[in-house]
Amino acid sequence: MAYVLQVDFNMNGPFGEEMAEAFSDLAKSINEEAGFLWKIWTERPEANEAGGIYVFETKETAESYLNMHTKRLASFGITNVNAKTFAINSKLTAITKGPVS
Numbered sequence: 031m032a033y034v035l036q037v038d039f040n041m042n043g044p045f046g047e048e049m050a051e052a053f054s055d056l057a058k059s060i061n062e063e064a065g066f067l068w069k070i071w072t073e074r075p076e077a078n079e080a081g082g083i084y085v086f087e088t089k090e091t092a093e094s095y096l097n098m099h100t101k102r103l104a105s106f107g108i109t110n111v112n113a114k115t116f117a118i119n120s121k122l123t124a125i126t127k128g129p130v131s
Contacts, residue, residue, distance in 0.1 A: 032067065032130050034116045035092040037099065038081030039108050045075040063098075065091025068129065081112075085130065089115060 044052050049071075060069060065087040073080045086092035092115050100111050123130045 031088075032118045032120070033086050033089045033092045034118055035084040035086060035096055035113065036081070036116070037084070037096070037111060037113045038072065038079055039103060039111045040078055041080040041108060042078055043075065045073045045080070049073060049080070063091075063095050066095065085118070089117070 043049070053071075057069075057071075060066060067085040067087060069085070070083040071080075072082055084092065084095070086095065096113050096115070100113070103109070103111055118128075118130050120130050
């Protein structure tokens with residue numbers, strides 16, 4: 031069973047194209063994380079919020095990533111991190127065209 035990790039936090043930017051350029055190396059490094067399947071990057075510049083929706087192979091790999099990521103964000107001065115982990119219902123997700131097998 032795959033797991034979704036939903037993360038968001040306050041951030042003063044960059045957003046949009048500047049964010050894509052600034053975090054390109056970070057995005058590439060996430061691909062190397064244990065159990066990582068994919069991520070959707072989220073941003074809400076008008077509220078100074080950013081985050082992502084991640085999918086991991088197991089609950090343990092999602093929680094391990096969250097632990098590491100929370101520490102990394104803290105090193106950037108971001109300490110108010112909201113995060114939740116959810117099990118994915120693969121049968122219903124497949125019906126609604128979600129990319130989970």
